[in-house]
Amino acid sequence: MTTPTVPADADAAGPTALDAAGPTSKRRILAWGMWDWGSQPFNTVITTFVFSVYITSESFGGTNATSTALAISTAVAGLFVALLAPVLGQNSDRTGRTVRNLRLQTWLLAGLSASLYVVRPDPAFLWVGLGLLAVGSVVSEIAGVNYNATIDQVATGRTVGRVSGFGWGMGYLGGILVLLALYFLLIQPEVGLFGVSDADGMDIRVSMLLCGLWTLVFTIPAFLVLRDRERPRLPRVGVAASYGLVWASIRGLWSTSRHTVYFLLASALFRDGLAGVFAFGAVLAAGTFGLSAGDVIVFGAAANIVAGFATMGFGLLDDRIGPKRVILISLGSLVVLGLAIFVLHDGGPTTFWVLGLLMTVFVGPAQAASRSFLARLIPEGKNGEIFGLYATTGRVVSFLSPAAFGAAIAIGALLTGEENTQYWGILGIVLILAAGFVVMLPVKEHGEHRVG
Known part of the structure; x- marks a missing residue:
């Protein structure tokens, strides 16, 4: 009998965290998904649709000045996330206090969201608001790291796809529900709930208080079911030593599970493209297809609802055919649909509604499958x-999509001589998505390698 060949990247380091996971229940999965639901206002309401628009309005200064300030604060926050995420994640592993850290970070995020109430529409408050926003972004990202790390408490190797998709879908649905509630109850009416109006920015400021309350209340179910696990006590290490350990882990991955490194690189590329779809979708809707500001909000609501349910549905497919296939199907579909938007850019609002909603079907599944792909590889601890x-x-690599979007618009103006070549920007996003697709192709499926 011929001995089976062991893949070059296979590793006998022991079972993964999911292999060691025990059975769970629908109640626990629902409670876990409520963290996504509860924490989403920071991304949907604060970062994307409401506070970022408020802080860059004329009340805080000239458009160019406020937009540049927002870009600077966002870049600085991104740098801190890049530097801190692996070290703080490692610290949670070493201390066995992942859930405790997640709880503290969630409460801090709720407090930072509510603290945006103090940002009055005055240039003197510009950097106060941007500072709070930047710190909140860092806390949100680090909390997300610890939240992802708890997936083995509610999923097994056979169910991680549907669990990841469910959580991601809950985030989409929770975010859009709170956005619509705040818009119709506080922001859109001349006099809204609690007698709030737009005087002194109170409609936006009170919305921030409610975002903080939403996060505080709706994440409670997650903390009722998640528990820190007993682990051997490891000695504390300093900051410099922590970075040394992270670098040692990267070297270990490269030598024992190189395709995990390939996946981290590929996912960074295509996740930036996926972020670009949502980041510039509203811009294209208004500037190229002629949707009004109100229409954009309605489209955004519809897009998040479609994305939420599609992500949950694709999660079931993830467990059947594997996350790599879900990722490739999603990326391939997005490339085709993006090219269709470019070709049919003069089709008007109806064309955008059809093609735009079809694109949102595939964004969430690629993100959720990316999380489940990695979760299948990680060993205990x-x-x-x-x-x-x-x-x-x-x-x-988070600069790639914005840079590609802008470069494509400039190239379009150079080649066509048209005054408005914004629709060329979609080609930049398509390029990033296609590159992610290509880099993902040779990455081995989770059954073919382990993280060491």
Whole structure:
């Protein structure tokens, strides 16, 4: 009998965290997913649709000045995430206090969200608001690392795809629900809930208080079911030694599970493209397809609802055919649909609604499958560190989609001589997605290698 060939990247380091995971229940999965639901206002309401628009409005200074300030604060926050994520994730692993750290970071995020209430529409408050926003972004990302690290408490190797998809879908649905509630109850009416109006920015400021309350209340179920696990006590290490350990882990991955490194690089690339789809979707909707500001918000709501349910559905497919296939199907579909938007850019609002909603079907599944792909590889005791590296690699290339979007618009103006070549920007996003697709192709499926 011929001895089976062991893949070059295979490693006998022992079972992964998911291999060691015990059975769970739907109640626990629902409670775990509530953290995504509860923490989403920071991303949807504060970072994307409401506070970032408020802080860059004329009340805080000239458009160019406020937009530049926002870009600077966002870049600085991204740098801190890239530097801190793997080290803090490793610290959670070493101390065995992942859930405790997640709870403290969630409470801090709720407090930072509510503290944006103090940002009055006055240039003197510009950097106060941007500072709080930047710190909140760092806390949100680090909390996300610890949250991802808990997935082995509610999923097994057979269910991680649907669990990851469920959590991600809950985030989409929770975010859009709170956005619509705040918009129709506080922001859109002349006099809203509690007698709030737009005088002194109170509609936005009170919305920030409610975002903090939402996060505080709706993440409680997660902390009722998640528990820190007993682990051998490891000696404390300093900051410099922590970075040394992270570098040693990267070298270990390169020597024992090289395809995990390839996946981290590929996912960083295509995740940036996925972020670009949402980041510039509203810009294209208004500037190229003629949607009004109100129409953009309605489209955004529809897009998040579609993305939420599609992500949950694809999670079931993930467990059947594997996360790599889900990722490739999603990226391939997004490339085709992005090219269709470019070709049909003069089709008007209806064209954008159809093609735009079809694109949102595939964004969430690729993100959720990326998380489940990595979760299938991580051995016990390294969840925080590896998911920290996952966050870091994503931040390192986060400039690519904005740069490609802008460069494509400039190239379009040069080649066509048209005044508005914004629609060329979609080609930049398509390029990043296609590059991620190509880099992902040779990455081995989770059954073919281990993280060492």
